[in-house]
Amino acid sequence: GAVVSQHPSRVICKSGTSVKIECRSLDFQATTMFWYRQFPKQSLMLMATSNEGSKATYEQGVEKDKFLINHASLTLSTLTVTSAHPEDSSFYICSASSRLSNQPQHFGDGTRLSIL
Amino acid sequence: AQTVTQSQPEMSVQEAETVTLSCTYDTSESDYYLFWYKQPPSRQMILVIRQEAYKQQNATENRFSVNFQKAAKSFSLKISDSQLGDAAMYFCAYKTEDAGGTSYGKLTFGQGTILTVHP
Numbered sequence: 049g050a051v052v053s054q055h056p057s058r059v060i061c062k063s064g065t066s067v068k069i070e071c072r073s074l075d076f077q078a079t080t081m082f083w084y085r086q087f088p089k090q091s092l093m094l095m096a097t098s099n100e101g102s103k104a105t106y107e108q109g110v111e112k113d114k115f116l117i118n119h120a121s122l123t124l125s126t127l128t129v130t131s132a133h134p135e136d137s138s139f140y141i142c143s144a145s146s147r148l149s150n151q152p153q154h155f156g157d158g159t160r161l162s163i164l
Numbered sequence: 165a166q167t168v169t170q171s172q173p174e175m176s177v178q179e180a181e182t183v184t185l186s187c188t189y190d191t192s193e194s195d196y197y198l199f200w201y202k203q204p205p206s207r208q209m210i211l212v213i214r215q216e217a218y219k220q221q222n223a224t225e226n227r228f229s230v231n232f233q234k235a236a237k238s239f240s241l242k243i244s245d246s247q248l249g250d251a252a253m254y255f256c257a258y259k260t261e262d263a264g265g266t267s268y269g270k271l272t273f274g275q276g277t278i279l280t281v282h283p
Binding site for chain 2: 080082086089090091092094097139141143145146147152153155157158
């Protein structure tokens with residue numbers, strides 16, 4: 049089946065650092081990728097939707113200057129948390145879908161981000 | 165906008181027994197998809213079952229089945245012969261069928277239900 053690879057799986061860094069998370073679709077063309085944030089025992093909160101070759105659409109309340117999303121190709125989207133602070137610590141999950149097939153979203157395994 | 169509600173924050177079941185997780189949703193659309201995802205402690209999102217709204221027949225995947233009531237906008241998940249490996253957080257999700265727009269494939273999730281399986 050389709051696979052989405054998310055890297056890194058775990059990041060621990062100091063406050064003020066920028067962190068980049070990659071999301072790759074390995075065997076299909078991901079026309080749309082989604083970035084979620086999840087707190088413990090809570091639901092997935094959609095942060096933004098990115099379509100290949102265009103600017104990301106951010107959900108209300110999500111700072112676009114803090115969470116930079118790039119979707120430059122049909123197989124790669126990146127989320128950069130700029131100048132990260134402890135309150136940005138969370139679990140981030142990406143998923144990918146394709147207009148070319150009627151398959152459900154395929155999720156990455158997530159990234160646990162810890163800002164000290 | 166669509167909303168998905170899971171009214172059971174936590175549920176528990178004895179091994180080998182049956183448990184039903186509830187989900188209701190609100191939409192003005194007639195065509196859409198519904199999903200149940202499982203998220204074990206590893207936090208990997210695993211698709212359990214999907215249902216197309218135009219299909220009257222309830223979806224079934226081995227021990228997992230749904231009771232889809234379109235008029236009532238209800239989509240419950242039944243787990244039969246529960247196993248210890250079924251312990252996880254379960255999410256109900258809605259997806260529009262509309263292939264246009266910039267939010268194609270966008271999922272709306274419920275709050276989740278934590279399922280505990282007792283040996």
